[in-house]
Amino acid sequence: MRKKSTSLERANKYLAEKGEVIFTFKATSQSQFFELNEILSVSHRKVDQKNLEVEAYANKIQFEKFLSYGLPFQVTAADNEIAQEVRPKKNGKIASTWDSTWDSYPQYSEYVAKMNYWANTYPNLCTLQSIGTTPNGRALYALKISDNASTDETEPEFLYTSSMHGDEITGYPTMLHLIDYLLTNYGSLSEVTNLVNGTELYICPLANPDGSYKTAGNDILNSTGNTATRANANGVDLNRNYPDPIGGIHPDGLAYQPETLAFLSFEQTRNFVLSANYHGGAEVVNFPWDTSTSATGASAVSIHPHDSYFRYISQEYAQSAQTADGNLNYMDDVYGTGQFPGTTNGAIWYTVKGGRQDNNNFYNHNKEVTIEISVTKFPLASALLFHWDRNKQALLNLVKQASYGLQVL
Template sequence: MDCASLWLVLLLPVVAALDFRYHHQQEMEAFLKKVAQDYSSITHLHSIGKSVEGRNLWVLIVGHSPKEHRIGIPEFKYVANMHGDESVGRELLLHFIEYLVTSNGRDPEVTNLINNTRIHIMPSMNPDGFEAVLNPDCFYNKGRENSNSYDLNRNFPDAFEFNNVSRQPETVAVMKWLNTETFVLSANLHGGALVASYPFDNGVPATGTLYSRSLTPDDDVFQYLAHTYASKNPDMKKRKPCKTKIDSPSGIVNGYFWYPLKGGMQDYNYIWAQCFEITLELSCCKYPREEKLPGFWNDNKDSLLEYMKQVHIGVKGQVFDQNETPLPNVIVEVQDRKHICPYRTNKFGEYYLLLLPGSYVIEVTVPGHNPHLTKVTIPPKSQNFSALKKDILLPFRGQLDHIPESNPLCPMIPLYRDLQGHSVATKPSLFLFLVTLFHILFK
């Protein structure tokens, strides 16, 4: 390192090292505000709403342009402590924030990731529940639910059956948050098991429930994402690491196969927010002793970073009319994996599609025009923290006033209830077969 580089490093801000213990609301807020103050050029702290008891639901954004979306830069998020007594994820995200901001400008990989990704981190979705835990237990504590005694991971609209529960302030805040950003990839952090669970959590025969599973049209991508996280976690890869009935080859499991649930957040993200989300169960004990926290950080740091990098797989771009005017709210999907809520461009005409390497046909649909088809080939590796960039120029002038502002095909009702068939979800996955075979041969 030359003198100029050394001087630059010395000028970078230094945040006081975060200790490995549980941080309650006041301490967590103080840490987040200190980070936002010391690293103001790459962070932005805001509250997306308040809990039942009036506590802020804090989100820290890390990125080269933290206060606003930049075209071509994908939005990523981590959410933890949805169940208030599942505490490990909350502390991991605080340490992950510290790791990101202190590594920026020092670690090339982290620096590139921050420059090319807008990262949203919510350490606690259920701060009231966390504060309600009085005598921590590994299995069940009072603070699992929010202050109105609602399980927040059963509180979202459900695509398979009516979920007529009272929508809670924390849930409403997250739903509104999802509408304000173009989130592409996400994970929510839980505890009580060691496994990466992927959608769907609920299902119908058309999604494969007759085979004890419920799979999305993007099942290959979801299994890849779950495997990416689990493969970097030494304990998650073990078969039955928590001595439970779950048998998860290589540390991943389909949510419905594990146990069906109604009103889950990961299904809502995928169906209504166009955001791929998985659920990470990070500890056999829901509220382990504080001296265990350094071990959890060591086991999950690489996984948290590697999973976030996957927001740069697949293809992205903008859709323009012949005058090169961006077209918002037009449908952009891969021809053979259409979503029951069609994925649409945002207000900048952007689309992001997470795909594994291979050849695909992208179908763009604008009301009043025939579908426009574009062939793309996704390379084996993403290029310099970027998905394959493919802008699509349509051979007509877009009548923007006639493109609906909202998605009329996606009401908050059980969308899959009357679906008769599902070409992808009812077929066994080659990826799952290969992962299972590898596990059998080399366990």
């Protein structure tokens, strides 16, 4: 009989193969819970502050620090591997129509080709730029969409990005679908035409390509089932790597990663008034602040001065997605008390230092929210249209918010 592997053996296996491991544990006290939150990368999928239970990611150094606490933990294949096809087969053959059916994940080369295709096919409506390069040499692409895309006009600037955690992948094809929807319906749908005419919209569909295509070269998955990773190629959680209003210049104690530097530079050269970055593991719109001065979670400092505005746009997004779902059970997660279903103050959920959201709000005065688009971080390809259908109108409505209110030219 084959000996069943232990959680420690499985952890070492995944650390060797992917450079990170996902595991669950239960802290012994609230203070220990928040202490470990400073060491590990907490997953969105399972955070239970009441029962002190958490799912977390760790690289080798982080995991060794965790082991020093002597806490029991569980490592499962279900959390660390995904055995599924990312390109459904039709008539026994792999389909090549991902960008017309939108029911599968693209290869990296297909992603690059499609971004260039849009820029070449719609030169008046969009321009493509590389804002930086990853450790593995991949470009970080941002596509600008506007009625006069090659000109900087006195219009509000909006930014969508997705998948800075490379294994939280639902938003990636959703952003590609949004680009295609805007470009192909410009001039025929008044809602799209008015939005493009009045906004300079930037979309970065894939903010961590080295993580998303970590172990498979040109594909997202490889033959062994090992999937994309949360961290970048250097094993760093990019959403803990930003300057933080509470955590300081280097809250994770690490050098800024190439991806971090690229976005810091890009965002400082633009005048974004509103932005959203897409994650996975829950279904909720997360608004500032994520960080907190409290050692045990949220405090008064966690409330943004424009809290009412953030609650308004977050609720609008959540309600739109809920309506598109027929008010069944999509985008209605609740964390803490006093939160509208599908929305949460970040620190009330769990605290984050070094996150992109707080960095943009504090240093760039750009109102950014974090949108958790799917409970499953890496859903079946057949579920991608489900998420597009439920988020399409919410995506458009959020961009419209950039044009409301007083504008200074």
